[in-house]
Amino acid sequence: MTHAPHAPVDTRAAWAALGGDPALLARVSYRTRAGALPARLPVVDLARSCVGCCSLAAAELAATRARHSLGAIRVRVDDGAVATAFTSERHLLIEGRAPVNFAPLSRFWHARDGWLRTHANYPHHRARLCAALGVGADATVDEVAALLAERSAFEVEETVHAAGGLAVALRTPEEWAAHPQGAQVAAQPLLTLDRVDAAPPRTLSRGVLSPAAGIRVLDLTRVIAGPVATRTLALLGADVLRVDAPQLPESPDAHADTGFGKRSTRLDLTDAADRRTFDELLAGADVVITGYRPGALDRFGLAPEALAERRPGLVVAALSAWGGYGPWSGRRGFDSLVQVASGIAATEGSPERPGTLPAQALDHGTGYLLAAAVLRALTEQTARGGTRVVRLALAQTAAWLVQGARPRGYGERAQPYEADDPAAWLTEADSPIGRLRHALPPLSFDGGPANWSRPPGGWGTDEAGWLPAG
Incomplete structure (x- = not known):
């Protein structure tokens, strides 16, 4: 152990x-x-x-x-x-x-009492975020920014979490250390x-x-x-x-x-x-x-x-x-x-x-x-x-x-x-x-590989089975 x-x-x-x-x-x-x-x-x-x-x-x-x-x-x-x-x-x-790498609604936002960051790269996360904020699925960055500027970052954090979305309020190291999870x-x-x-x-x-x-x-x-x-x-x-x-x-x-x-x-x-x-x-x-x-x-x-x-x-x-x-x-x-x-x-x-x-x-x-x-x-x-x-x-x-x-x-x-x-x-x-x-991969040791043996294929396109042994 x-x-x-x-x-x-x-x-x-x-x-x-x-x-x-x-x-x-x-x-x-x-x-x-x-x-x-x-x-x-x-x-x-x-x-x-x-x-x-x-x-x-x-x-x-x-x-x-x-x-x-x-x-x-x-x-x-x-x-x-x-x-x-x-x-x-x-x-x-x-x-x-x-x-x-980041969708438009995955970013920092200036809230009424500080900052928060959201993550909405996946469609289901974007949908949950928009639903929690009470905006349409096609909401623009400007529309969301105007809404969040009037709300508390910590209140939005909890509201979005309750809806299955992702939003986190900015904390200092000291604030995180005092938070139950941070502790x-x-x-x-x-x-x-x-x-x-x-x-x-x-x-x-x-x-x-x-x-x-x-x-x-x-x-x-x-x-x-x-x-x-x-x-x-x-x-x-x-x-x-x-x-x-x-x-x-x-x-x-x-x-x-x-x-x-x-x-x-x-x-x-x-x-x-x-x-x-x-x-x-x-x-x-x-x-x-x-x-x-x-x-x-x-x-x-x-x-x-x-x-x-x-x-x-x-x-x-x-x-x-x-x-x-x-x-x-x-x-x-x-x-x-x-x-x-x-x-x-x-x-x-x-x-x-x-x-x-x-x-x-x-x-x-x-x-x-x-x-x-x-x-x-x-x-x-x-x-x-x-x-x-x-x-x-x-x-x-x-x-x-x-x-x-x-x-x-x-x-x-x-x-x-x-x-x-x-x-x-x-x-x-x-x-x-x-x-x-x-x-290229960053690993380097004697006898180690310099590159992968195969490139990526399409997502979910391979058979569900193991390769033959050997």
Whole structure:
């Protein structure tokens, strides 16, 4: 059981949270670049730590399977590759077209008593937001701005939440620390990685170079953090099958960014035939990763505890926005909203004019931590067995960033990026959805892959089955 406290934002702290051998940290080297991911908070430290830990966990598993000495591991972390990967959705081009990352009603609003931010990228979220505000589905930004200027940010937060939408009032770090959810988040570790039973050790084929070769991953995640994790596991050789509900369509642009290396299918778990198909997939899975609100999948027997009981020997990873505890445990959330609630937006700007991080770093950072935790769980299983349950939350990553920040002058930012041209970490590929320009993976270790084995396909267009073994 690993419960590491919040600590300075560095690779040592993250590796300790993952239960890794501290001696292996000497195998990691860094290429730092002044001005990468410039921010008031130590965002680049978080980014390089998360990627460094993921690379180290991958190299550790690869060496274990190949029966190589762990002392021969060499991991390299380059700020240029890391910064480009953490902004991958901004670098993506699909047939020369840049994707749309935020819809018009996903933005900051000036309310009567402060600021709030909404998220309405998905049609159902936009519809719930508009219904909660009492405006038509075709409401313009100007119409919503005029309405919200007369209302309390905190009242709107609760009204929109009650309608199933997403809106969060701006808080300072001190206000979040005093909030019941913020206080509970602060008491949590960066992540938890628990052994929950005495399942026998996992047997993995030896002599392979790809760390996750032969591992089957059921991907029940959406948006950025979860898909970044599963995209990374696919890079490392896992057979990753993303499963979505047909009634919750994904943004084609978001899927194009995070669909590399994976296959994608659609199953309605309320349909008896689809449920049988899903159960067959589950019976063959080694890893299950969920990214829905805590409790949202419980009725399908997909709570972490239920999965561990149904399939001893699994690695189960549960990702959420706010954590599976406290008064906000059941709330929907995204990186941009966690930034606003946790005090990050106020720190990057001010309470009078909020700012943002230079990347959706909570999403990307948590995604690489999640992949690292799965890889470490697989390594631990080869020696000690046991079903492993991993839990992460964007809010916990945010707390690590805020609480672990080194003192820095108010408004001070790093110098301009010395390598502001990301071309060295971009490439192009043909795909079923068109010609893509995309960021290369930031993981780098001896014998590791340089790119994904397959580009993204269309969302939900693959068969619901595992690839043949071998």
